[in-house]
Amino acid sequence: MKDKIQQAIEIFEKNHGILRTHECIKLGIHPRILYKMRDRGVLEQLARGAYRLTTMPDFSEPDLVLVSKKIPHGVICLISALAYYGITTQIPHFVYVAIPVKSRKPKLDYPPIRYFWCSDKVYQTGIETMDMGGYPVKIFSMEKTLADCVKFRNKIGMDVVIEALKMYWYEKKTNIDKLYEYAKINRVEKVLQPIMETIVS
Numbered sequence: 617m618k619d620k621i622q623q624a625i626e627i628f629e630k631n632h633g634i635l636r637t638h639e640c641i642k643l644g645i646h647p648r649i650l651y652k653m654r655d656r657g658v659l660e661q662l663a664r665g666a667y668r669l670t671t672m673p674d675f676s677e678p679d680l681v682l683v684s685k686k687i688p689h690g691v692i693c694l695i696s697a698l699a700y701y702g703i704t705t706q707i708p709h710f711v712y713v714a715i716p717v718k719s720r721k722p723k724l725d726y727p728p729i730r731y732f733w734c735s736d737k738v739y740q741t742g743i744e745t746m747d748m749g750g751y752p753v754k755i756f757s758m759e760k761t762l763a764d765c766v767k768f769r770n771k772i773g774m775d776v777v778i779e780a781l782k783m784y785w786y787e788k789k790t791n792i793d794k795l796y797e798y799a800k801i802n803r804v805e806k807v808l809q810p811i812m813e814t815i816v817s
Contacts, residue, residue: 620649621658625669628659632751633672634685637665663726677748679727683711684753687722690715691743692755693732693764694772700746701758703783706776714739714756714764732768741801758784759791763798766808778811785815 624645628635635643640650650667653659659667662682677700680692694712698704710730715722717733742760745752756764762784765777784790792812799805 620646621653621656624649624653625658628667628669629672633669634662634681634751635667636685637667640667663724672750677753679711680753680755681748681751682727683713683724683729684751686724687713687715689719690722690754691739692753693761694730694768695765695776697755697758697761698765698776698780700755701761703758703762703780703787704776705779732764732771738764738767738802742798757794759794760798762795763802763804763808766799766804766811767802769807778815781811782815785812 624640627640627643627645631639631643635645637647637650641647650659654661654667657670660670661667662678663686666682666686680696680700683690684692690713692700692712693714695704695706695708696710696712699706699708710728712730712732714732714734716739717735719733721731722729742757742763743754744757746755747753755761762777762780765772765780769777795812796805796808799808
């Protein structure tokens with residue numbers, strides 16, 4: 617039993633310390649071993665069907681990591697991405713996730729999620745992979761996030777959009793050309809332009 621638990625620990629370590637039940641089974645960890653590890657405190661159950669090694673350092677963004685693990689094709693977007701980049705005062709009550717337009721809504725009990733179905737071009741553009749406590753998480757770049765916020769302004773609120781653009785501009789780490797490039801892909805450059813002119817002036 618000790619050998620099997622040790623083997624399972626090594627498998628978890630090779631996978632950034634977090635695995636789903638079906639991945640464990642595929643990698644040779646018997647469910648009985650999984651539950652024994654959980655009961656002994658070797659594993660922490662993050663949500664139904666998702667476990668992490670308790671010896672691993674805490675994730676800086678545990679909800680984003682969990683969503684990324686359970687929805688591999690999902691990309692962190694909108695208010696969740698704004699919060700990650702520090703360009704909003706909003707505290708997200710959901711994890712905002714972009715998925716391809718033809719995807720089914722994933723079944724996930726926790727954390728609360730808001731899904732945004734995007735066309736292939738909008739979905740595939742501007743994805744970056746960030747290391748969050750040793751786990752790779754897909755998230756839209758800062759400029760793509762801002763362009764998406766303008767696109768979905770009616771869903772998240774225009775006040776959120778304007779605040780984020782102001783904070784982005786005042787940070788002086790701006791790439792306006794990139795921002796407009798993504799705004800054109802989202803077909804919102806005519807909405808963005810007067811907002812930016814007011815902020816910049």
